[in-house]
Amino acid sequence: MCDAVLGQVLTDPPASGPAGGGLVTTAVALRTRAPRLDALTPAERQILVEWLDRLIEHGPERRS
Helix, strand or coil: CHHHHHHHHCCCCCCCCCCCHHHHHHHHHHHHHHHHCCCCCHHHHHHHHHHHHHHHHHCCCCCC
16 A cells, blocks of 8 residues: 555656755655545654655755
8 A cells, every 4th residue: 555655646856956956845745745645544644744844854965
């Protein structure tokens, strides 16, 4: 079921554009839809929202 959900919400990255900018834009778009992903349990939606919020806040920085 998870693969089916991810297949519906994830896409290939855009061919052009600023590095990282597309990732944050995609995270924001998915974040707005996350509360309505009925295929996920409430706990799964909550953790997804938490991860997306972190990504949106901090950007695609790599940590070492």
